[in-house]
Amino acid sequence: MARTTPHHHAQTTGEQPLYWRIATRLLGELRDGTVPPGERLPAERRLAERYGVSRETVRQALEVLRHEGLVATDRRGSHATLSGRRVERPTSLAFPLGIRRDAEPHTADRATVTWETPPPEHAEALSLAPHLPTLMHRYVSAAADGRGLRRAVTSFSAVALAEVEELARYRDRADGTAAAQLRRAYDWMRRSGLTLHHRDAITPLPDAPSVRVTRLVHDQYHRPLEYTDLVVDAQQDALVYEFTLPAAV
Structure with missing residues (x-):
């Protein structure tokens, strides 16, 4: 038959x-x-x-x-596997905070992930218990001559790792050695049904031509998802940020 x-x-x-x-x-x-x-x-x-x-x-x-x-x-x-056209979506935020959107000549970028205890400020912002490890992302970018240095350290909350499957998968390879480009992290969050609310605070550093930017991201239920601490050599760079992104439907 x-x-x-x-x-x-x-x-x-x-x-x-x-x-x-x-x-x-x-x-x-x-x-x-x-x-x-x-x-x-x-x-x-x-x-x-x-x-x-x-x-x-x-x-x-x-x-x-x-x-x-x-x-x-x-x-x-x-x-x-079906061929088709990509639907145009509104421009979304690239991850992490401070990442260079466009490729620039003679610029070296490095991004890695680790599973470790975050700094106390990160843990408090993300409502993590003291000494509880989580997924952390580190991004460093600078020109060949060392100028325009950007250093971003991000910690993800337990909520983010539970809700966003793509992030959770990085735990098993978070050894701090392999390159880890999480540029689409915000898209992954939105596809998981999360509406993203970004709060960025920009503070000039004393006695240095640099600024510190801290970002805290909440979802529509006011649950913390991500905390990023970025330090930028601001001599020549302009910092431009966008904010709330709705969940993907």
């Missing part, structure tokens, strides 16, 4: 099982570029919450798309 696929069943009987309707909705997002080609899809739990169905229904919907070759799954999760 020939194997009957969900796709064949839905087409020949005229029925539309719930998982098929979810597959159709997700397919629309793949085709219009809402989920760009090669982009990892949200976790099954996130998709279930988005569509108001069970994780089993989402799993069945993904199986339909895998059967059609529109989604591929590996140890990192499922990702879109």
